[in-house]
Amino acid sequence: MSIAELSRMARGRGGPKARQKMPDNKPALVFLGPWLIGAICLMIGPIIASLVLSFTNYNLLQPAKFVGFDNFIRMLSDPRLRKSLEVTSLYVLISVPGQLLAALLLAILLNRGLRGVTIYRAAFYLPSLLGSSVAIAVLWRQVFGAQGLFNAMLGMIGIHTEISWIGDSSTALGTLILLHVWTFGSPMVIFLAGLRQIPTELYEAATTDGANAWQQFKSVTMPLLTPIIFFNLVLAVINSFASFTQAFIVSGGTGAPADSTLFYTLYLYQEGFGSFRMGYASALAWLLVIIVGAATAILFWTSKFWVHYED
Amino acid sequence: MKPTKLAVLGTAIALAAGLTGCAVSPQGxxxxxxxxxxxxxxxxxxxxxxxxxxxxxxxxxxxxxxxxxxxxxxxxxxxxxxxxxxxxxxxxxxxxxxxxxxxxxxxxxxxxxxxxxxxxxxxxxxxxxxxxxxxxxxxxxxxxxxxxxxxxxTGFGVLANKDALDKLGIALPDDSKWTWDDYATWTKSISDASGGTIRGTGVMQNEFQLQLFARQLGDQLFKGSELVIKPETLAKYFQASLDWVESGSAPSASATSETINATLDQTDLVTGKAATMFIPSTMITTTTAAANGANLVLLELPHFADAPQGWEYMxxxxxxxxxxxxxxxxxxxxxxxxxxxxxxxxxxxxxxxxxxxxxxxxxxxxxxxxxxxxxxxxxxxGLHFGAAPAIIPTGASDLQPIIQRYCLAVIAKQQTPSQAAEALIAEVGASVRAAQ
Amino acid sequence: MKTDSTTLQAPPRAKTARLRFPPRRPDPVAITPAPTPAAKSGRRGQTRRRVLAVVKHVCLILLVVVALYPVIWMLVSSLRPDGQIFSNPSIIPTTLHWENYTYGWTALTKPFSTYLVNSLLVVVAAIAGNLITCSMAAYAFARLKFRFQKPAFAFMLVTIMIPIHVVIVPQYILWSQLGLVNTFWPLIIPKFCATDAFFTFLMVQFIRGLPKSLDEAARIDGAGHGQIFFRILLPLMTPALATTTIFTFIWTWNDFFAQMIYLTDPKLYTVSIALRAYIDAQTSSSYGAMFAMSMVSIIPVVLIFIFGQKYLVQGIATTGLK
CATH class of the missing domain: 3.40.190.10 (Periplasmic binding protein-like II)
Structure with a gap:
């Protein structure tokens, strides 16, 4: 249902006009030509195939067998599915605001006339480039392991502990959230751009009216930035629901310890490629589409209360 | 719009045909x-x-x-x-x-x-x-x-770091007839001697080792394409790991979880945090290289005093x-x-x-x-081999990560050994039956 | 997906912020930092500002260290022999084991340069594809009115929500039947079909931010859609195109799964596949070589970001949701 909202945005602000005759069918066909060809030849097929497969038992090595709603019935009583939904929801609820907040704060810090902004920006963006590499898996262990850097630093301030933060089922997800927050580069760049877009005249006007820095932030910066925050939020939610690589490389694809980092797509992947149950994995994928679609729809619904669009 | 719909339908049919047509014939x-x-x-x-x-x-x-x-x-x-x-x-x-x-x-x-x-x-x-x-x-x-x-x-054994043991002043055991009790005592002495910086052992989380453990108890994992291991055997297997973690022989649950999926270079034996490791015997070569040429020695796997002959296999x-x-x-x-x-x-x-x-x-x-x-x-x-057991049946290809998952749940005390044993048998059993 | 437009209302325009933007400035000169609105004059104000700037820099440098720690650690590790990487937790370089670089460069089937060139080839083609086709699709969605516009856009968004792991097998079968597996085509052709909905979405937002009066003026002068797109909108979209270029570069460069599935011949391997070849869970791994080649392979990514970020910031600046 989010789709209705989203497509309304795409259609532009053409309330009454949209009901008129659509005169642009032919040029649209030309401009959308490549996409249409791609959609029909490359995407619709596999997407329909995955929908069809969700009603089958498909082990990749043999032809798929139709099993009706078996896969969906199995979902109702699948403890690992429930666990993965819990893990993913928690992850999305904490890491999305966390990452956006980190990105926003740094963007604000970097926005004003500061020497070396270019270098800082590049430095802060670097983690995003590395976020999914094998090296990070290794490194995360070095930092949050039992003998890791984090515990060493705790030791320096007098807290001595032998806990392995990535190995303990109550903290492992926390380290992954931290890993996500740490790759704040992309949203930061977008926030920075949003801040740059705010006309300086507004700040000047606010200063003349005697507004202090905080008041300026509250009445000028924040309202004008909400569309950008919203944009980042929607994308971050879609992306974190689909989070896979980080959990995969840090836990070796197992969701360990005790399934505490069993992200939804990781479980889907295990079922599809690990256990050769591609039919069930396809059913899981469609459940995900429904969940993410609903989450996006809710975001769009709330946006009318807090996002300030310019006329 | 009809042509588009037709095209969509056509592609979908072609793909469905592909999914069925390309897969190989089911007859083994x-x-x-x-x-x-x-x-x-x-x-x-x-x-x-x-x-x-x-x-x-x-x-x-x-x-x-x-x-x-x-x-x-x-x-x-x-x-x-x-x-x-x-x-x-x-x-x-x-x-x-x-x-x-x-x-x-x-x-x-x-x-x-x-x-x-x-x-x-x-x-x-x-x-x-x-x-x-x-x-x-x-x-x-x-x-x-x-x-x-x-x-x-390959056979299976315990790989011990003799250099580390020498430093701690601990002698190698007589591995020709040592039991699991001996093993628990010996590994605890290592952890104690080092003050916990070098652990005596890791936990048991390996499929090969589970097979051997079951055979020592006269049990087996699979019979043909059926999971037949007794819950008691499996519970005993998990219990041993739990005991070691509790006694300090093995690292804590969280530390174990950290390295359980690590590559060889990151295992505790290689990084010097453990004195021994359960391992397929041929891996001594790569492990030695990874551990900077440390003096590693292969010991036979401990067993139960009444283990039947020929529990070992290649x-x-x-x-x-x-x-x-x-x-x-x-x-x-x-x-x-x-x-x-x-x-x-x-x-x-x-x-x-x-x-x-x-x-x-x-x-x-x-x-x-x-x-x-x-x-x-x-x-x-030097080992006495019996006949090899049946290969892992269809539907149990993910056995290794499943054993690890339950092992971690047991040592983290989220499940008792017997709960984990029952759950593992239910999960793997269902998966194997579904795949036949 | 049901696209029921009657149940959901478009967000009403909020009334709080009634501030107007000045006309948009597409020239880079506009990207000058805003003056600090704090204390305007006086010595005290100046000193305060200086102190504030120093504090800011100290905080930022600390954060840079945190952000860069992994890269530094990787660099140090790439200069250590394999056996020391995991047993030595210190980040102070103790050795300069350059052999990791020389060995890593030649350890696989081909010199590492082959993989760099392959990655570059795929990346450049992907960029070209995304630039051309996503901007065209965006123009249609943003400026044209046509049948099935809503469902088409909705479908485009659904394509980003479906996990790749369930569509990869049907897709592979498709490419396999076309006989194009083990070539770069399955990685390139989709980009020429605007399948990266993210960028289409981005450019839709961007085009909608450009005044419609531009098109209308051109139409009155007799320009067709092609001319409006190429002559008027495209030049104004340079920043958005730069954004697309940089993001496509980085994402394609780091993509592993699709490249691994489609490329079979080691001569065609890309950097992200090659980097995994140094590591094996069961046997010996060459971590030093892997880190060394990781360092080599992030150089192009960092370079493109440093040189491209001016346009990147500018690009999104004019794209903001409106």
């Missing part, structure tokens, strides 16, 4: 897909797929080159990947009908691929399996046909298999034979994939063996 045991079982004189291209690190890539490509020099009309196209992506890609290739002619196989997957008709029976005249003992050949069987030619086989490390759809089964078999039996190839391959199963390969490299590889060969000669 189909012979080679090609017609000829004799070598061709025409130029022939065959593909070969394996997993492994850079060392294996170099050695394997060198042998491929030697093979091509010897048989100039045969061209071998290699492909390689790491363990995880290997199985993703192989399954995808099979689904798409592009099965490599020669495939490196693991016993976790052999039954899955053989039963589903992907692999050809290895009965080509070009491949000589008489160079290995019958019991080793049998480990490549699914049903009563051979689908995998064992590359290397486990195949990996196999060469060939595609049932291969257009050139004779050449594929010739290539497998070259990798398994040829003395010159054996010298290049060394013990990188393990101690060769083939006697002709082993004979070729034995004179030059020294250090860790020699220790691995000697170790195996």
């Amino acid at each position: 045991g189909s012979g080679p897909g090609g017609t000829s079982t004799t070598l061709s004189n025409e130029p022939v291209t065959i593909s070969m797929y394996w997993w492994g690190g850079d060392d294996r890539i170099q050695r394997t490509q060198k042998v491929i080159k030697m093979f091509q020099d010897k048989y100039p009309n045969i061209k071998v196209e290699p492909t390689y990947g790491d363990w995880t992506s290997y199985w993703e890609k192989l399954a995808t290739m099979v689904a798409g009908g592009n099965i490599p002619d020669v495939i490196q196989m693991d016993q976790l997957y052999l039954a899955s691929y053989a039963q589903r008709g992907v692999l050809a029976e290895l009965n080509q005249p070009q491949l000589d399996l008489t160079t290995m003992s019958d019991s080793v050949v049998d480990t490549g069987k699914w049903g009563d046909k051979v689908y995998g030619a064992s590359i290397a086989s 486990k195949p490390g990996m196999y060469w298999s060939q595609s049932s759809k291969s257009a050139h089964p004779a050449e594929a078999a010739l290539l497998i034979n070259y990798f398994i039996n040829d003395p010159e190839a054996a010298k290049v391959l060394g013990t990188e994939r393990g101690i060769p199963s083939s006697s002709s390969a082993l004979d070729a490299i034995t004179p030059s063996l020294e250090g860790p590889p020699k220790a691995a060969v000697d170790f195996v000669e």
